[in-house]
Amino acid sequence: MNQKSSITSSALGILFLLALLLATSPSGGQAPGQLCGSATVWDEEPDFIRITAPADVEGWTLAPGVVNLRSGTLKVDASAPWRATAKDADLRTSGRLTKYDDGTGTYDTGVKLNSPLVISASSEGGDEVTLSPVGQEIISGVATPEGGRDVRIEFKQLVGWNDLGLESGSSYRLVVTFAGSLTG
Numbered sequence: 143m144n145q146k147s148s149i150t151s152s153a154l155g156i157l158f159l160l161a162l163l164l165a166t167s168p169s170g171g172q173a174p175g176q177l178c179g180s181a182t183v184w185d186e187e188p189d190f191i192r193i194t195a196p197a198d199v200e201g202w203t204l205a206p207g208v209v210n211l212r213s214g215t216l217k218v219d220a221s222a223p224w225r226a227t228a229k230d231a232d233l234r235t236s237g238r239l240t241k242y243d244d245g246t247g248t249y250d251t252g253v254k255l256n257s258p259l260v261i262s263a264s265s266e267g268g269d270e271v272t273l274s275p276v277g278q279e280i281i282s283g284v285a286t287p288e289g290g291r292d293v294r295i296e297f298k299q300l301v302g303w304n305d306l307g308l309e310s311g312s313s314y315r316l317v318v319t320f321a322g323s324l325t326g
Contacts, residue, residue, distance in 0.1 A: 191220040193322040196295055204301045204314075212297045216263070216320060218283070219290030223326035226268075226293070227277035228261045229319050237273035239299065239314035241306075255314060257300040266293050277321060 196214025204210045218226060230237045234251050241253035261280055262270035268281030281293055308314065 189221045189324055191218070191222075191224050191322040191324050192290070193218050193226060193320055195318075195320050202297075204299060206301045206303050206305065208301070210299045210301060212299075214295050214297070216281075216293040216295045217290050218281075218286055218293055218322060220283070220286050220322070220324065222285050222324045223283070224285075224322055225279050225282035225325050226263075226320060226322045228271060228273065228280050229275060229277040229321075230259075230273050230316050231275055231319055232317055233275060235316040236275055237316070239316050241308060241312055242315035243312050245311055249315070250312075253306055253308075255299065255305050256302050259316065259318070260298040261318070262296040262298065263293055265296070268293070270298075273316075273318065277319075282325065 194217035196216055202210070202212045216226065218224065234240065234249050235254070237258035238254040238256075239259060240255075241250040242248070243250065259273040260270060261273055262268070263281040264270050266281055269279060271278040271280055280295070283291065
């Protein structure tokens with residue numbers, strides 16, 4: 143079962159839209175409490191993974207000439223070994239924050255930041271990846287304890303002095319899709 147949800151956070155000059163892909167992976171077996179012969183079998187629920195995109199990436203004002211950092215929490219709840227990936231599936235943005243007209247809801251693909259967004263879970267034992275249209279693993283792990291695991295995610299954006307500042311009514315925007323899958 144796949145579901146999509148989105149989280150929007152805004153600040154002067156930037157708008158992040160983080161999309162979330164929740165994935166569940168059913169396993170075979172009997173339903174809990176299903177009768178099997180003369181005994182009742184209490185099966186565990188099917189294998190699952192649930193991820194929740196960082197909701198705490200808000201108010202990010204970018205400064206030129208430095209690598210701008212912002213962190214958030216990716217929540218992972220999985221019954222088996224898992225991995226989480228990140229990508230920007232929109233070929234118009236392809237990992238680069240792109241000018242977006244807030245009034246018309248359209249991108250101006252001729253105006254992008256020169257450097258792509260970098261996403262890292264390295265402080266949690268994961269990887270640092272340059273955002274692209276291809277899903278790249280940022281972290282993996284074993285089955286989480288009940289209630290899940292919080293994974294610190296860092297967003298890194300280099301802004302150069304030659305990157306264009308935006309007028310009122312527009313922002314830089316892209317969609318980051320986090321996806322989780324079971325590996326075992």
